[in-house]
Amino acid sequence: MAELLGAAGARLLVPPALNQVLVHFDDDLTTDAVIAAVQEDRTCWVGGxxxxxxxxMRISVCDAATTTADIEASAAAIVRCWTTVKKG
Structure with missing residues (x-):
């Protein structure tokens, strides 16, 4: 997840550890809007x-049943929401 979001241009605030990813998008207002958009999208759940x-944005991967495809779909949804927020 961290690699996919970092490759898309999100700023990783700390090195990913265990199951936690912490990212920032452009500025605080954009970050908050992306979090809200992802929550509304419902592909995955993220918190602020x-x-x-x-x-x-705080991302926790908490289930052993989570697959690589789940991570890829979630990262794509987050990037899609970020792109939508940036377009306004």
């Missing part, structure tokens, strides 16, 4: 948090 003064 603050990290060192920045709003961030």
């Amino acid at each position: 948090t603050r990290w060192h003064g920045n709003n961030a």
